[in-house]
Amino acid sequence: MSKTSTPMNNRPINNAPSHNERHARSKHRYFLTWRWHFYAGLFVVPFMLMLSLTGLVMLFDDEIEFSRYQSVLEVVPQNSAVAVSAQMDNVLLAYPDAKITQFVPAPSSDLANRFSITLDSGKTVFVTVNQYSGDIIGSIDRSDSWYQLANDIHGTLLLGDWGDYLIEIAASLGVILLVTGVYLWIPRDNASKAGFLKIRTTNGPRILMRDLHANIGGLLSLVLLFFFISGLAWASVWGGKFVQAWSSFPAEKWDDVPLSSQNHASMNHGSEEEMPWNLEQTLMPESHDHAAMLAAMSVTENSQDGEAADDANMNMAAKWGVDDVLAQAKTLGFSQFKVNFPRTDTGVYTLAENTMSGDITDPRLDRTTHIDQYSGRVLADVTWNEYNPMAKFMAAGIALHQGDVSVLNKIVNVLFCLAFIFIAISGGVMWWIRRPTGKKVLGAPPRFEHEGVWKVGLVTMIALSFMLPMAGGTIALVLLVDWLVINRVSKVKLALS
Template sequence: MRGSTSSQVAENSRAKSLYFLTWRWHFYAGLFVIPFILILALTGLVMLFDDEIEQARYHDLLVVTPQHHELAVSAQVAAVQQRYPDYVVTQFIPSQADNLANKVSVRAPDGINLFAMVDPYSGQVLGTIDRSESWYSLANEIHATLLMGDLGDYLIEVAASLGLLLLVTGLYLWWPRDNASKAGFLKLRMTHGTKVFMRDLHANLGGVLSIVLLFFLISGLSWTGIWGKTLVQAWNTFPTYYTWGEKPQSTLTHASLNHGAEEEMPWNLEQAPMPESTVAHDHSAMNMEMPEMAHGSINVDKIVAKAEQLGFTQYRVYFPNGEKGVYTVAANTMAGDITDPRNDRTSHFDQYTGNLLVDVTWADYTLYAKAMAAGVSLHQGDLSSLNKGLNVFFCLAFIAIALTGIVMWWIRRPSGSSALGVPPRFATSGIWKTGLITLILLAVLFPLGGITIVITLMLDWLLFSRVEKLRLALR
């Protein structure tokens, strides 16, 4: 009897130790991650309402009166070129509604990218919109880099990696194990005080939405500089050597077609090299035979006609960059042109002959690239009004999870002192294998997060537990 009691006490002591160890890691991860959750959720909300914000800000430049016939694309581009003779035309984007203006992207001499808004029926240039000054562009740049370039990208990657640790430890703390944890499982106890209510809201929202948070974290990590571009994106880049064969390739990649922070090219094509137009033939002779060719390039109307023959309906046309550049016609979920990723298509045409050089479709994507293409529409709320409404709810829920975590910490922090209020550490015998394996897996799979975990472990062991002032500050 006495042996049984001793064994039960030891088991309870170990369970308590593991609980507080998990809570300690949850606290450390949350300390770093919560500010980023708030930033990403708030900027995500802005990007979800990009169309509505743009309509409100630029109504006079966007809305036109529908007519029976539209002018040729070349005529619309010519009108823009006449209005802005010193600007370089880089892109044409047809509107997705009859009462909206088309967009011709131009690059100013100082390098600024502008949208020239064109009435497709009259050819009137209605004005310009600075692409870098849109609320979407600003929110997207904060969402991706915190306006800090590579440093901001790395910080977000660390936050997303530690977000996975926050998710795993949160699930462990939320899952019912004893009477105390069962009491608040999937319940909101509103009559038990602020602390209990905040705990229930925080734990149950986080637990129920854990799979949603996992989706946003992984899809977001796929864009980051280390885990995304180096470890994942590079392995899913379109295999140009197989499909393009001996066709000439540029030193430029598909990412060069993006405008600033806007991601317009499919994820698995960004690092792939662009094809090149053949410049060996006599363009002056060809220009005499083909009057529609201007400055050595085939008329854009021919490219649009060829694209429509391939099945393009909604698309954007990228103009050649230099004498070896190509016309590119693309429609994908990343740019928001379409919502069904199975219709993703990127086609490149020789600027002198109009010949199709490369045609990349859904069938050419790797399994992970297909998952990314499908996930982008979900991530951006593009699939439907329901998808958009759910994403708004998810953003608000993540904000609530972050804020309730802050409130819980504020309530339980040591009053009247400058201590941080880190959950206590309890001595235990042996090694918690499950926890150790989880940390090792996270460290191996997500290097920046792993480095942060190792640094935190070393600081916790070398400083926080040994230096009296630091130990008291983290009490």
């Protein structure tokens, strides 16, 4: 007998699916993908509009702020400037109960220096000072910034953590929206090829809107994915608990440096993200415990000459002033930066020059340096070279995301925002055109049951739960509600069909 045998009709067994079977499976997979795209869009579209509109406001932050506060920002350049310490003294005279937290040198000779102060009420204010005369020009309420309002809406919907969670769900589902959209966009047959990279203007409004929506969305899918991923890195769960936590700079790399219980995010002012992304969760270094050293000296004071002990205490109490720190910044090679002041007796001066806060546009020049407030010793110095790959991606990505790299970058980002707004609105218009008129139903794409297709959805959901937990959890919750409620209440099932 031969090694192979055939049935009695001498035809070989062929377990491969027939052409019709493959066509049916492809069709069912298409409609499953379309349903996912439709339902994800229901949730994502309002958020996509909000993120694009607030993004436009933030892109023009400098122009908006200058138009609102030009009178307290502009100065007439002179040949010489007053020492920054004298400028700071004038600020403290005008606001005796305030605490200065930050000094922002003027980015150009015709703009004023800024001192950020915190009032007794907790309000944070920028005091602008003419660096040539030392006179105070005026003040800017940092919480009254259009940028901060747009940023708060952009990040939390003004709802705190709950708003953050909702936006993270929207961004996570946005990734699904993109993937399913690209799948629907790629040609599968002659019908789908007809509108691929083409705009059909003579086939009615539905086809026109479909071609515009699909082609613009498909061509910009990688750009939108970049915005979603870089935004998700700031979110509480995927960003804060996973990606940012794993990518944070390890403070243990600083040799023989005492660490504070405060992290770098404590230096941010309100919702303004000023510290580099990979340092926000990293603990701050501390200056020497000056109070403890003074206490130790007082114990031995009786065994010393009184005048000598007083001199020693005065030397211990001497702190590095802002002029010393600025001179050191120049020596270290800083150009456009911020100086964050110590906020406790063991706090440090922090020189920060980074793309996150818009100081510079080249992320490779990012630098954060901490200085002991008593000795002037550099305790820690973090540069681009110490960033891990994800931190480098974020540093470069944020500059692009914010349109800080160049004027062209800002113009392109404006066009992207407008395109994203169109994609969101056109999706809604497409649904409105194709919705069943006169019926109280949602008009979702039809459901086709097919053996094996549900397994694709299950595997996808499990994968999403690991990669994007908020998306996976949301889908699992929706499926649970679908099984417990929607499938058991015929009127609800009909309305959502």
